[in-house]
Amino acid sequence: MSRSPALASAPGMEFGLADAEFRGLRDLIRKHTGIALHDTKRALVQARLGKRLRQLGIEGFPAYVAFLAGPDGPGEIRQVINAITTNLTRFYREPHHFEHLQHQALPYLVRERAATKRLRLWSAGCSSGEEPYTLAMTVLAGVPDIARWDARVLATDIDTEMVRTCKEGVYAAEQAEPLPAEWHRRHLSSTDRPDRLTVGDAARRLVTCKPLNLLDPWPMKGPFDIVFCRNVVIYFDHDTQVELFARIAAIMADDAWLYVGHSESLFRVAPQFKLVGRTIYRKTGTG
Helix, strand or coil: CEECCCCCCCCCCCCCCCHHHHHHHHHHHHHHHCECCCHHHHHHHHHHHHHHHHHHCCCCHHHHHHHHHCCCHHHHHHHHHHHHCCEECCCCCCHHHHHHHHHHHHHHHHHHCCCCCEEEEEEECCCCCHHHHHHHHHHHHHCCCHHHCEEEEEEEECCHHHHHHHHHCEEEHHHHCCCCHHHHHHHEEECCCCCEEEECHHHHHHEEEEECCCCCCCCCCCCEEEEEECCCCCCECHHHHHHHHHHHHHCEEEEEEEEECCCCCCCCCCCCEEEEECCEEEECCCC
16 A cells, blocks of 8 residues: 555646646645655646546636635545545555564564453555555454454545545455465455455454545544554655654554555654664664
8 A cells, every 4th residue: 555646647638737837736735645746746747637627627727726726626625635646555565564563563462462452553545455454364364363352453545535445345356466375265255357356354344444634633542553654655755754753653552563665764754763674663662
């Protein structure tokens, strides 16, 4: 599950995007999502939002910017966010994270939470849901007496269309190819289409999918034992990253783990965490 702007070859380039409109849209996107789009992303904005202009029957970007500033603008901003964010994910992406979770983090948590039997995981920026369902499968593999546990995986994303997909739990069969064979057999079932698979009840019961903008107030209280926030902040500026990881640290248990994307580092960003593995962090002060 990752979220990042990326160039697209889709239709929508027929609308010209002048400097003034691009700056206005860029500022709007940054205000609402924290994503800092550079000049190199003009073609992305032009292509993605150009399709939206055609859907609305708007003649060009000047009129669209005016529309966003009008009474219907607040409702349209959600469409801007959905259009501009890219979702690249698959089951069991970056396997070393799930291996660490299953064989190191979960055995520790099973021991330390034996009295409460409470386990909380958060997939922050869950995209279409493959990551949180893989987390659920990992918990089912790593906690033998899971029926006795109050275990939950919270899956959140800013893109409401992706949250809808997460709730549906139906995916292209190729997305599941990286899963261990046993997990594939136990947790995925065929649908009426040979190229689609659905997530089974055991994993579904653990996962709750909700829309959430990470810049907004968070309704959940925690504490979380495991947080996956992978490939979410790579387009945030430094100050936004510092603020976000401070908020994440505040909602985590003192002995919790944080997993970030393969190209991300918390060096000089989040002193609340220490590196304990490849893109694996733990709150400062824990062993």
